[in-house]
Amino acid sequence: MIAIRNLSHRIGGATILDEVSLDIPRGGITAIIGPNGAGKSTLMGLAARLIPLQDGRVEIDGQDIARTPTEELARRLAIVTQRVGVASRLRVGDLVGFGRWPHHRGRPGPADHAAVEHALEAFDLTALRHRFLDELSGGQNQRAFIAMGLAQETEWLLLDEPLNNLDMFHARRLMARIHALSRAGGRSVVMVVHDINYAAAWADHVVALKDGRLDFEGAPREVLTGARLSALFGMEIAVEEIRGRPTVLHHA
Numbered sequence: 001m002i003a004i005r006n007l008s009h010r011i012g013g014a015t016i017l018d019e020v021s022l023d024i025p026r027g028g029i030t031a032i033i034g035p036n037g038a039g040k041s042t043l044m045g046l047a048a049r050l051i052p053l054q055d056g057r058v059e060i061d062g063q064d065i066a067r068t069p070t071e072e073l074a075r076r077l078a079i080v081t082q083r084v085g086v087a088s089r090l091r092v093g094d095l096v097g098f099g100r101w102p103h104h105r106g107r108p109g110p111a112d113h114a115a116v117e118h119a120l121e122a123f124d125l126t127a128l129r130h131r132f133l134d135e136l137s138g139g140q141n142q143r144a145f146i147a148m149g150l151a152q153e154t155e156w157l158l159l160d161e162p163l164n165n166l167d168m169f170h171a172r173r174l175m176a177r178i179h180a181l182s183r184a185g186g187r188s189v190v191m192v193v194h195d196i197n198y199a200a201a202w203a204d205h206v207v208a209l210k211d212g213r214l215d216f217e218g219a220p221r222e223v224l225t226g227a228r229l230s231a232l233f234g235m236e237i238a239v240e241e242i243r244g245r246p247t248v249l250h251h252a
């Protein structure tokens with residue numbers, strides 16, 4: 001479980017997160033939803049200690065991240081952020097290989113090579129492994145970064161908007177892959193997702209943030225209602241049950 005307690009974050013005079021407390025269950029997929037600027041990326045960045053904690057606590061499986069050595073944290077948790085600027089003259093295979101760094105620290109062995117192969121294959125990247133990142137489409141680039149996170153083989157995988165840029169085929173494939181990891185693989189995945197229908201279809205738990213506060217959380221079937229979503233996004237949103245799950249009709 002990731003236990004978040006009274007997490008607040010300020011930048012300049014602005015409150016970005018305000019006393020957020022929540023438990024992210026171990027195993028399964030937790031979807032974080034909410035409007036742009038709600039604080040979703042900040043919450044994930046704080047939980048992964050990419051951003052230094054100001055106020056509050058985060059415990060990962062009982063361990064306070066403020067006191068966890070960096071290398072140990074990297075073996076427990078991988079995070080793939082929204083597009084970060086990286087050297088574009090890097091090859092796909094090398095990028096995915098970086099995910100193994102916390103395990104081998106410069107001397108990759110057979111298990112590291114196997115994990116890289118597996119991650120490349122899982123995201124349809126084997127044929128692209130020698131390409132430079134700046135020779136990829138947006139979606140291919142996105143998949144390469146997610147493959148790097150997967151190759152890290154951590155209990156926790158945090159993905160910030162992993163579906164961005166993906167076509168329907170690759171979006172569904174990514175969700176199926178993540179779902180399999182969270183089931184057979186026993187891994188715990190936390191992802192920021194904007195298309196609520198993906199959260200409804202695949203997530204075990206939904207967390208909604210609004211204006212830096214926890215707005216609601218719970219099982220998709222229970223919390224993804226028209227009333228809640230309309231209030232969250234400040235627009236009228238119709239939800240219908242299709243094939244037993246909430247489906248948002250938001251395009252018009």
Ligand SMILES: Nc1ncnc2c1ncn2[C@@H]1O[C@H](COP(=O)(O)OP(=O)(O)O)[C@@H](O)[C@H]1O
Nearest residue numbers: 011016034035036037038039040041042043209
């Ligand atoms: N480094 C930063 N400097 C100033 N403001 C920031 C910074 N990072 C985030 N913010 C602001 O904090 C708020 C929350 O951002 P973010 O966590 O990225 O939201 P979300 O991921 O939900 O869209 C936004 O208003 C954003 O502009």
Ligand SMILES: [Mg+2]
Nearest residue numbers: 040041042082
């Ligand atoms: Mg964000």
